[in-house]
Amino acid sequence: MFKKVLIVDDHDAISKSVQQVLTACKVKTTDVVQYCDDAFLKVKRAALDDVDYDLVITDLSFKKDHRNANFESGEDLIAALRRDFSQLPIIVYSMKDQLQKVRQLVNQYHVNAYVCKDRKGSIQLEEAIKTVAQKQRYLSPQVAQAVQQKNDLEIYDYDIQLLKLLSQGLSQDEISQNFKANGISPNSLSTIEKKINKLKDQFKANNAIHLVALVKDLGLI
Amino acid sequence: MFKKVLIVDDHDAISKSVQQVLTACKVKTTDVVQYCDDAFLKVKRAALDDVDYDLVITDLSFKKDHRNANFESGEDLIAALRRDFSQLPIIVYSMKDQLQKVRQLVNQYHVNAYVCKDRKGSIQLEEAIKTVAQKQRYLSPQVAQAVQQKNDLEIYDYDIQLLKLLSQGLSQDEISQNFKANGISPNSLSTIEKKINKLKDQFKANNAIHLVALVKDLGLI
DNA sequence: GACTTCCTTACGGGAATCCGTAAGCAAAAT
DNA sequence: ATTTTGCTTACGGATTCCCGTAAGGAAGTC
Structure with a gap:
């Protein structure tokens, strides 16, 4: 199981609930940030100090506020992480359920799991964490078809x-x-x-x- | 302060955090439902049994699932509540921050508060609850301009x-x-x-x- | 080389849109 | 009663879009 996990979500209700799931999974260290920029810096800092994160759980949409953000969305963050830390497992935990979005994240950025935030969100997230811990990919059932079906709706x-x-x-x-x-x-x-x-x-x-x-x-x- | 509050939100992380806020506000009874349909039935049932709710806190967007819903969105629920329980205070707690949406909810449905779910969401929600308890209207700062500014962008x-x-x-x-x-x-x-x-x-x-x-x-x- | 296949490009006619002008009409103003 | 104002409607020309046909070119196949 993972030892050090970073949670990236702007809403503390969500990050708290994610933390609970991680605690239930016996994860020791969980850090929380509310901004994508902070997430990237924290991952980078940890790598420099040789105390790397072994999992990142992130949302996709983040509200803008007074801070001017370098990374405006989870996608931006994921792109940057994949560039500099290609082996770092990433779980996306988002409201969005558009197949195209999931497809892009899985195929282009190779995220290790995509979990839809809905009524069963916490349960699916736990499954996702366990699955990714075993080096496998996890997708919420409602978006699983995003990658299995070879569809002609492919958009370039x-x-x-x-x-x-x-x-x-x-x-x-x-x-x-x-x-x-x-x-x-x-x-x-x-x-x-x-x-x-x-x-x-x-x-x-x-x-x-x-x-x-x-x-x-x-x-x- | 309110005594009996109904929370309507798909995601249990959110509803739990709302419950915590309510507890901090010394609210005794808080019920939670995940579907708009259930919310309406519960309010109706409570009214028949003479144990009315004195506040409803609801999200706007709800994920569809296997259940076929009568009310598909928080807006539908609010419209129904306003028709049958015009005096029941309603607080909207949503991710959406479009001014037009806020304007419609305030002017047409007379919701008592609109709180944006973001980094300061819980804090603003607490303020909203206290403000509405004093028979006043509350709007999150980022959407407050929705109603004050007389704008020519009015759409019919x-x-x-x-x-x-x-x-x-x-x-x-x-x-x-x-x-x-x-x-x-x-x-x-x-x-x-x-x-x-x-x-x-x-x-x-x-x-x-x-x-x-x-x-x-x-x-x- | 001749051929098919796939894609890009050009063109032309018909349909829908854009945009200005003007007529028709009702309510309000004088 | 007349005028003004505001809105609806009709119409015509310019532009853009829509859609089919066909020419050109770069692969790969035989």
Whole structure:
């Protein structure tokens, strides 16, 4: 079992409950931080002092406040941790249940578990901790399908970028210009049209407005 | 101070922390439910048995699960409570911090307090409970401006409905048809155009896609 | 080399939108 | 009664979007 765990969550009710779960799992040391920036510094400090954490449990969304944050979200923190501490196990504990989000975190950042904060959250978190302790991956049942099913709904950076610009009010022509200016290819107006069309098919959207509304609901952008 | 309080929240970590706050406030009886439907039934039952609750503290968003819910959100629950128990004090305790949401809850449903779940959540909740106990309204500082500032960004049901249909992929013509079918007026294609245009101005949106993206971010739809 | 396949790009016609102008109409103001 | 004001509605032209067709080019296959 883990010996030294860092909990990253802005709400103390949550971090307390996580601490209880960890205590039940016989974890000796649990530290809590409320900001992603603090989390990264603490992990770094611990590594320098040769008292490394052997698990990080983190939320994804953090409220902004007076402090200006370097890492604004759990995703940012995870990206930084994976860059500098690639072997450090990470458990995500979040309200979000969009499959695309889970898929990204598992495939791109190789998080070791994804637990949905809901009615069964604490129980699933305990399972996750035990599973990850045995070097295995854990996903909450409601998001498990995110990775098993080979789905054609796979979305790529290009499409995400396209959808973002679309949602920011750029016309198809402007998106084409933008892509050309930023060296993103393909970038002809015709192809932009085609891509948007394909996405509309994929998401069964009636028009571009509908498409953007749908992908926003899915949390893709 | 209150004597009998009902806590409505999906996540037990939150409800436990709320219970602790209530205990610190010398509240004797605190009941907890995880579903909006249960909350409504419990309030109703208590009223029939002449042991009414004198405060409800509720979240806004609830995860769906196997149970098919009558009330899907805290808003639904609040609407029902306000219809049948108009004098019952209600405190909203939610992650959401969109001003429009707060405004709606305060102006339309007359909730007695709105507390944002964030780093200072528990402290603010305690203040809210004490303030509401003295028959006053409490709003978290970060959303207090929601009601004080007379803002021209006021949005009406008609516009919300319009934006919703737009985001669901209906064309302007279809929206016109829809309004005619549902007896909503004005409903000519020309007016629909004008209204959308006005909204685009109001929100400084470049086009309809941008508009829908913006109002979705604001939590208006 | 000839061929298929997949992707990008160009183009054109029809549909939907954007945007300004103007007519119609009702309530309020003078 | 007339005017003003505000809103709804109709219409027309410019632009953008939508959607199909086809040409061009870079792979890989035979």
